[in-house]
Amino acid sequence: MYPAxxxxxxxxxARLHYEVRGSGPVLLTIPAGPMDAEAFAEVAGLLAGRYTVVTYDTRGNSRSVFDGPPEDCSVADHADDAHHLLAALGSEPAYVFGTSSGALIGLDLVAAHPGQVRALVAHEPPVTELLDEAEHHRAEGRRIHETFLAEGADAALASMIRSGEMDGDREEPEGPGPEGEPGPGTPETTARIRKNVEFYFAHQWLPLIGHLPDIAGLRTAPTRIVVAGGVESREQVAGRAAAALAGRLGTTVVDFPGDHGGGLADRPAEFAERLHSVLAGGEERYAARGSSGPS
Structure with a gap:
């Protein structure tokens, strides 16, 4: 109904690949880690009657290719790309949704270019620097990268998911899916994500370790910032980090369906409705942890 x-x-x-669906105010979705535009395709289709939904592959992933050899990409680099993409889409402030490391990108985007973003929903940004055990997470991050160098991307991914670091709070994978984790997909998608996982650990992982957004800048930004978390992942690393960030920003975490990444894939209709309700300003009805959400 809403072709991309x-x-x-x-x-x-580099050259960024992006896809546009629907009409209305712009809603930019920022994927996590090895994910690409396809991870948001179903939710984008559900929201396209209300928004101009823009999905994209971040620099170095899938169809967003470098002009030359791959290079390291920091959160700030990705935020700058998002800034240029929004500028190309128009001059009006946009809605932005980012998940996991994509939420970190969204936070850096708001800190650097607050006038471009009307509202940001940051879904479980893994700001582990705000946790009491921050040094442990930095050490785990370095160990996972050493695993990648010694044993390859599959071993590093499995280690990341077992330890609950960054973009993986679920069980050990049997094969790559939307977040480099298990899941259905075409052979083309599987091959694309496998390549992304390799790039992720080679060129994106180290810059993520210890990354801390500009909290002072976020507190004074005119942008409405909503920190979201999976109702099933409150006690996991990213869920606790999201709660810590919300506390620093003087707000509370808004519950979303699923766990760290499951709601997008497992309950897209429920996830899309929750996102629309939050963007429309309805999060006050169910912001407190422990609430059941809107009826």
């Missing part, structure tokens, strides 16, 4: 219009944007050193 495929576009590309030339940036310094």
């Amino acid at each position: 219009k495929v576009e590309s944007l030339k940036l310094p050193g």
Whole structure:
């Protein structure tokens, strides 16, 4: 009903692949880690009657290719790409949704360019620097990278998920899915995500370790910032980090369906409705942890 219009944007050193569905105010979705635009395809289709939903592959992932050899990408680099993408889409402030490391990108985008973002929903940003055991998580991050160098991406991914670090709070995978975790998909998608996982650990993982957003800047930004968390992952690393960030921002975590990444894939209709309700300002009805959400 809402076919995707495929576009590309030339940036310094790379070309971004993005897809546009629907009409209305712009809603930019920022994927996590090895995910790409396809991870949001079903939710985008459900929201396209209300928003111009823009999904994209972050720099170095899938169809967003470098002009030359792959390079390391920091959260700030990805936020700058999102800034240029929003500028190409128009001058009006946009809604932004980011999940996991994509939420970190969204937070950096707001801190650097608050006038571009009307509202940000940051879903479980893994701001482990705000946890009491921050040094443990930094050490775990370094150990996972050493595993990647010694044993490869599959071993590093399994280690990451077992330890609950960053983008993996679920069981050990049997094969890659939307987050480099198990899940259905075409052979083309599987091959794409496998390549993304390799890039993730080679060029994105180390910059994520110890990353801390500009909390002072976020507190004074005119953008409405909503910190979201999975109702099933409150006690997991990213869920606790999201709660810590919300506390620093003087707000509370808004419950979303599923766990750290499950709601997008497992309950897309419920996830889409919750996201729309939050963007429309309805999160006050169920912001407190422990509430059952809107009826």
